[in-house]
Amino acid sequence: MGSMAAEITIHLVKTFPGRAPIRAQIRYPVEGATVLILFGPSGSGKTTILRSVAGLEWPEQGTIRFVSRLWLDTASGVRVPPQGRHIGYMSQDYALFPTYTVAGNIAYGLSHLHSAERKKRVDEVMELFQLRGLEQAKPRELSGGQQQRVALARAVAPRPLLLLLDEPLSALDAPTRLHLRDELRTLLKQLALPSIVVTHDWAEALTLGDVMAVISAGEVLQVGAPIDVFSRPQNADVARVVGVETVVKGRVVEATGGMVRVSVNGTTLMALEAESIGPDVFACIRAEDVVLEQGRASGSSARNHLTGTVQAVTILGALARVTLDCGFPLVAMVTRSTAEEFKLAAGVVVTAAIKAGAVHLISRQGD
Amino acid sequence: MNWIAIWVTFKLAALTALILLIVGLPIAYWVSFSRRRWKFLVESVVALPLVLPPTVLGFYILVAIGPHSPLGRFYNDLVGHPLPFTFEGLLLASVLYSLPFAVQPFAAAFEQVDRQLIEASWTLGVSKLGTFFKLIVPLSKAGLLTGAVLSFAHTLGEFGVVLMVGGNLEGETRTVSIDIYDEVQALNYAGAAKTAFFLLVVSYAVLLFVYAVNRNVWAAWPRK
Incomplete structure (x- = not known):
């Protein structure tokens, strides 16, 4: 890895009854821990794009390529299911499994490992996400911030190639959100794996992002470093969407x-x-x-x-x-x-x- | 009381519930998660025993498993005797007759499972089948129990289908409800009353159990 010219290509078309179709084209280089922000107002299609990358949504047309892996190509009929993509995905409200403990949630995606290795990996991840002592707790006993960490730990435990986060902080109350924003940035850099983060919050975009794609009405309006996108919006539409100039x-x-x-x-x-x-x-x-x-x-x-x-x-x-x-x-x-x-x-x-x-x-x- | 009839009835009800637990799960899964437009056709077929007179259902099953049908001939060649008026034939009929009592609670329970949990499982690399057993089944426990118990209770009380498909063979197809009918026909009201009361108590106990589980009256139990 490392110096290889690695790229993510997302090119998709998806139509919905009674809504603007999504026609998205994003292509950007990834190295180590590049964080791509999909930024836009609600209903702009950013979550659909993320879910298509995860394999949870099937565009009518499109190509999704991650480095050397082809995940979707409607022209040649390639449709890799989410199980085959080796991604970590975290939905907006974390979707922790209520019948499993914290340790059980984290071990859930590790059934391919031998039990000793599995235990070692769970311990490692519990340590990294500061969840020690909560092994036997059930998700409903956790605070919002703890739930978020467990969800992230669960997504990261199987060592995914790409991490996908849908509004990772929006389910938290405002003070927790502020605190966890910086913590999340540190964690994403520590994990050294590329990620795509959906958000409608410009402070999150600035804190977390290396690259940012502005999405409005299903179209990608601008792709660039967050500070450039905010301070030099390409056109009036981008300026309107990002709000801060x-x-x-x-x-x-x-x-x-x-x-x-x-x-x-x-x-x-x-x-x-x-x-x-x-x-x-x-x-x-x-x-x-x-x-x-x-x-x-x-x-x-x-x-x-x-x-x-x-x-x-x-x-x-x-x-x-x-x-x-x-x-x-x-x-x-x-x-x-x-x-x-x-x-x-x-x-x-x-x-x-x-x-x-x-x-x-x-x-x-x-x- | 006719203990032989009670034994036949409970054996029939237990096996019916067990078979429906196995056969009903994939049908319910498909009904809950399929996006096919013709799904309603399957749903209606599954619900048919709810509205069809048992004699009508029994009649069609009898014809379908009789010696003139391909299924009947196949069974006859395989086992050496025809299917109608045997315990196995009655079991098949009971399974079909109680199908909605199992599939509908199963499907309702599956539909309650948050789609996001299922998707999270898939993205963690767990197959659809693995997700079903590791996640969906534990989350649907109450619904699965309800379906199994309801089909058990429903089979306890069936009459028309038994008469059409099973006949009235002591130790083979004579169930409690048939026994009660026979006693009344023979003007033995005391015998009928005893058996009827027994069936009433058992049915009530079973339903008490189902409703209590669904109302979660034992929530104080450690639900680990």
Whole structure:
């Protein structure tokens, strides 16, 4: 493995009565622990794509190839069932087997091993997922976070080639979700196996993903590194789906009185202090949260007043999308009448005002 | 009381329930999980004994296993005697007659099993058959028990089919219900009353058991 040019190819067509058909084409290289994010609103078809890769859904037409393995090719009649794909799959609500204990759930997919080897593997996985002491517990006795770990442990135990996670954090309450997001990232990297993760949460996409495919109405709109997709959406459709248009790398320089100073390429941004944030962060700002004022920034205030030069203005119906250079690229969405009143055009200097609460910080791996 | 008739009846009911437990499972699995459009045809055929008069069902079975049918001739050549009016013939008829009492609870239980659990099992590399025995059967225990017990109880009380296919041979095909009928015909009401009461008590006990299991009245038991 390793240096081999390994690739995942997903190409499928599936129609549903009374819904937009899915016509998806994704192709990207995998190495070690590449995490692909399938990102889109509910009903966009991302789960159907994941289930087709798992072999739980059969597209009318298509090809699915994982490295050198052909899993689906409708043209030549290849249809490998889920049992033959060696994947780990985790559904949204974990689907733990209620009649089995935690150890029984994890051992479920290991019946091909001798009992001594099986026990060894179960122990190993229990250790890795910090489930020691819960061997004999039944799934209904576990907390949401524990259930998620058991489901992941069960999927990983048979050493799959590819891990498929459908909204891995959505069944958890908000505080647990925040905590487990970073933990999941660490685990995915530790497992050193490629995975595909379905989510509609942009913070999850940024934290977990190496590659991201934006899906809307059954079509793949853009594939790229999450930060690029968020900060440079290819077109208005992508921008609408991802919702956040400014994503920049920053470093926390100071945290006092519930506020955080973040340095972004020399410019300072103020944000509200968030829990468990490392020094390296993504600063994310929605275009609608940026207010433009005429002229240079004057005076200082707790919130952010940034002087910037207009790079481009795109009219989108009643709205205008304005790209600024404030030491980093910043996207603002204003009404068309404001754009006309301010005579916004490339080269014009304006002030961008952003409330501290509108700057979302998400921790990232250091450079 | 006619203990020979009681023995024949219980043997018949137990074997019927056992055979239905084996034959009913694949039929119920297919009914629950198949996506064929003509599934309703099979479902209706399975349910037919619920609405058909036992004499009608008995008549067709009698014709189907008689010496003039291919099945009857095949059995005769194989075993050396015809199938009608034997215990084996009666058993076959009982299985068909009680089919819906087993298949419907089985299928209902299978349909209760979360599809996501089944899919999780498949993605863990476990075959469809393996998934059935490792996952679906343990999750459907109550339904399987209900089906087996109901077909047992239903066979205890059958009359028309027995009369048509089994006849009334002491120790071979004379069941309790036939015995009661004979006693009444002979104006031996005391004998009929004893046997009838016995059958009532047994049937009630069996149904008590089924409903109690499904209502989960023993939930305080450790359900490991």
